[in-house]
Amino acid sequence: xxxxxxxxxxxxxxxxxxxxxxxxxxxxxxxxxxxxxxxxxxxxxxxxxxxxxxxxxxxxxxxxxxxxxxxxxxxxxxxxxxxxxxxxxxxxxxxxxxxxxxxxxxxxxxxxxxxxxxxxxxxxxxxxxxxxxxxxxxxxxxxxxxxxxxxxxxxxxxxxxxxxxxxxxxxxxxxxxxxxxxxxxxxxxxxxxxxxxxxxxxxxxxxxxxxxxxxxxxxxxxxxxxxxxxxxxxxxxxxxxxxxxxxxxxxxxxxxxxxxxxxxxxxxxxxxxxxxxxxxxxxxxxxxxxxxxxxxxxxxxxxxxxxxxxxxxxxxxxxxxxxxxxxxxxxxxxxxxxxxxxxxxxxxxxxxxxxxxxxxxxxxxxxxxxxxxxxxxxxxxxxxxxxxxxxxxxxxxxxxxxxxxxxxxxxxxxxxxxxxxxxxxxxxxxxxxxxxxxxxxxxxxxxxxxxxxxxxxxxxxxxxxxxxxxxxxxxxxxxxxxxxxxxxxxxxxxxxxxxxxxxxxxxxxxxxxxxxxxxxxxxxxxxxxxxxxxxxxxxxxxxxxxxxxxxxxxxxxxxxxxxxxxxxxxxxxxxxxxxxxxxxxxxxxxxxxxxxxxxxxxxxxxxxxxxxxxxxxxxxxxxxxxxxxxxxxxxxxxxxxxxxxxxxxxxxxxxxxxxxxxxxxxxxxxxxxxxxxxxxxxxxxxxx
Ligand SMILES: [Zn+2]
Numbered sequence: 001x002x003x004x005x006x007x008x009x010x011x012x013x014x015x016x017x018x019x020x021x022x023x024x025x026x027x028x029x030x031x032x033x034x035x036x037x038x039x040x041x042x043x044x045x046x047x048x049x050x051x052x053x054x055x056x057x058x059x060x061x062x063x064x065x066x067x068x069x070x071x072x073x074x075x076x077x078x079x080x081x082x083x084x085x086x087x088x089x090x091x092x093x094x095x096x097x098x099x100x101x102x103x104x105x106x107x108x109x110x111x112x113x114x115x116x117x118x119x120x121x122x123x124x125x126x127x128x129x130x131x132x133x134x135x136x137x138x139x140x141x142x143x144x145x146x147x148x149x150x151x152x153x154x155x156x157x158x159x160x161x162x163x164x165x166x167x168x169x170x171x172x173x174x175x176x177x178x179x180x181x182x183x184x185x186x187x188x189x190x191x192x193x194x195x196x197x198x199x200x201x202x203x204x205x206x207x208x209x210x211x212x213x214x215x216x217x218x219x220x221x222x223x224x225x226x227x228x229x230x231x232x233x234x235x236x237x238x239x240x241x242x243x244x245x246x247x248x249x250x251x252x253x254x255x256x257x258x259x260x261x262x263x264x265x266x267x268x269x270x271x272x273x274x275x276x277x278x279x280x281x282x283x284x285x286x287x288x289x290x291x292x293x294x295x296x297x298x299x300x301x302x303x304x305x306x307x308x309x310x311x312x313x314x315x316x317x318x319x320x321x322x323x324x325x326x327x328x329x330x331x332x333x334x335x336x337x338x339x340x341x342x343x344x345x346x347x348x349x350x351x352x353x354x355x356x357x358x359x360x361x362x363x364x365x366x367x368x369x370x371x372x373x374x375x376x377x378x379x380x381x382x383x384x385x386x387x388x389x390x391x392x393x394x395x396x397x398x399x400x401x402x403x404x405x406x407x408x409x410x411x412x413x414x415x416x417x418x419x420x421x422x423x424x425x426x427x428x429x430x431x432x433x434x435x436x437x438x439x440x441x442x443x444x445x446x447x448x449x450x451x452x453x454x455x456x457x458x459x460x461x462x463x464x465x466x467x468x469x470x471x472x473x474x475x476x477x478x479x480x481x482x483x484x485x486x487x488x489x490x491x492x493x494x495x496x497x498x499x500x501x502x503x504x505x506x507x508x509x510x511x512x513x514x515x516x517x518x519x520x521x522x523x524x525x526x527x528x529x530x531x532x533x534x535x536x537x538x539x540x541x542x543x544x545x546x547x548x549x550x551x552x553x554x555x556x557x558x559x560x561x562x563x564x565x566x567x568x569x570x571x572x573x574x575x576x577x578x579x580x581x582x583x584x585x586x587x588x589x590x591x592x593x594x595x596x597x598x599x600x601x602x603x604x605x606x607x608x609x610x611x612x613x614x615x616x617x618x619x620x621x622x623x624x625x626x627x628x629x630x631x632x633x634x635x636x637x638x639x640x641x642x643x644x645x646x647x648x649x650x651x652x653x654x655x656x657x658x659x660x661x662x663x664x665x666x667x668x669x670x671x672x673x674x675x676x677x678x679x680x681x682x683x684x685x686x687x688x
Contacts, residue, residue: 012065
């Protein structure tokens with residue numbers, strides 16, 4: 001007698017569950033083994049691997065078992081029960097071994113950051129799995145019948161553990177949703193009012209406004225406005241020497257302020273970078289290594305918390321999903337923390353479904369099966385293409401808050417998302433730098449998806465247009481930075497507000513040759529060349545009479561928190577790793593000992609920049625070292641490692657010492673021999 005479909009699916013379910021658990025354990029072990037640093041979320045990632053793999057395998061083999069049994073029933077084949085049972089066992093063995101082999105190959109090839117599993121490797125894996133299935137078949141005939149003798153008990157044994165595994169996720173959602181309902185977060189409390197009331201689109205003479213400041217002695221500690229612009233590279237700012245871009249507002253701010261065009265994020269991705277701004281800690285210490293996956297630990301004090309306990313009214317306007325509490329944990333210390341994300345699914349505004357989305361994100365980013373499901377269904381791509389964080393909405397929200405709360409002593413954080421892709425600036429900015437393009441790109445997410453799929457092949461004209469769109473987004477954002485500053489000037493707020501402006505990271509625009517197929521040297525987070533990591537920092541202190549100052553020493557994001565606290569006279573917590581730059585502003589220190597350390601999320605590359613203008617990029621995988629002298633080679637075209645082996649050695653030792661002190665994964669990198677230095681091994685990891 002052939003089994004019923006129910007029996008078939010129960011048998012498939014239990015075999016898949018057992019095999020999937022095994023596959024998950026293999027994946028969890030390889031996750032831990034491949035992890036370059038002791039990431040906080042590693043244990044969680046390992047558990048996800050076991051649960052998701054077990055559930056995925058159980059589902060697939062359960063369905064296959066049902067189909068197999070139904071096919072037998074329809075064909076009215078009367079096979080001996082021991083043969084049917086043996087077929088289940090050998091078929092499932094093949095499937096599960098193929099799964100384990102694929103997971104192993106996926107991780108060995110670099111996981112979701114690498115080029116993927118090679119076809120020949122996959123073929124060998126399938127061949128070995130099939131051979132094992134054939135070998136198991138005669139053995140299975142003897143024991144499978146006993147195993148499947150009681151279908152009801154078997155089904156119960158399969159369904160109960162499956163349900164228990166499934167339950168992990170709702171329980172987690174419940175717990176996280178409770179966390180997110182923190183009493184200090186007033187989500188969507190800001191009701192946007194009519195832009196005309198807010199005087200948006202007025203033309204403020206910012207130079208005149210800043211010139212008037214400095215004559216009034218404020219009777220209380222100044223407010224602090226922290227502006228972060230997403231993906232704004234230094235060389236796309238007029239104040240940093242760009243002769244063609246239009247950034248009049250930020251330039252006017254810079255003319256009245258201390259300006260650094262060589263400020264560095266600690267890791268060039270939004271959430272890891274901003275975590276360093278808010279904690280003054282290196283990424284390996286604050287633990288936010290994977291963007292939108294790792295959240296800031298509740299135990300670390302943040303800039304907002306310190307400012308709030310010093311008596312400041314704290315508020316944030318954020319226009320992007322990754323900064324929301326479920327994905328970042330950055331809301332701590334803010335009395336109001338408002339997200340203004342365009343076209344965000346309504347579910348994201350509910351703490352429970354936002355927690356679910358965050359868990360989904362963590363699973364798909366960490367677990368091989370999760371990323372496979374993501375690739376097949378393309379769920380995130382569909383959502384990502386719709387969501388946007390526009391500068392005009394951000395500015396409107398910011399001005400509404402300022403209009404209602406400008407009288408308080410405030411610490412206000414505004415994040416402008418715009419120069420970040422998609423590069424779709426509204427009119428009239430869209431045609432600002434390139435009018436006659438008729439190619440296939442329009443700056444929306446499609447070119448990013450092409451990069452992720454490894455099929456991005458723009459011609460030089462396309463590249464020119466995409467670069468023009470990025471520049472347009474910078475100018476568009478600048479306009480709205482100007483609206484905020486102009487509004488504050490009219491309300492007299494600039495006179496008692498310290499304005500700090502920086503970017504979370506830069507943006508590569510394909511400057512480094514033809515490695516476009518994988519999107520290398522485009523966007524950010526995958527390399528440590530200047531376009532992706534060199535960002536501006538502007539500090540305007542209304543009490544200062546020093547006017548414009550250009551700071552040349554490298555400044556790190558972790559220096560921003562101690563600098564702000566220093567400026568407003570709040571004592572600086574002891575555990576911070578950054579250093580106030582106030583001595584640079586006053587001239588007490590020239591900054592000749594300052595250095596900046598920047599690393600990628602997996603520490604595969606780490607860079608150090610010295611105050612003397614030397615920059616070393618160390619590659620942990622190849623052991624390669626690239627040395628650049630930025631004053632004469634800002635585009636990093638000439639690798640001087642072969643010519644200056646002693647300097648390479650000295651800077652490598654600085655990186656090693658930094659890595660050892662920060663539990664970062666670079667210390668084990670081999671010190672370059674003269675041979676590798678002479679060859680000047682490229683640091684490109686995944687370029688074809
Ligand atoms: Zn960013």
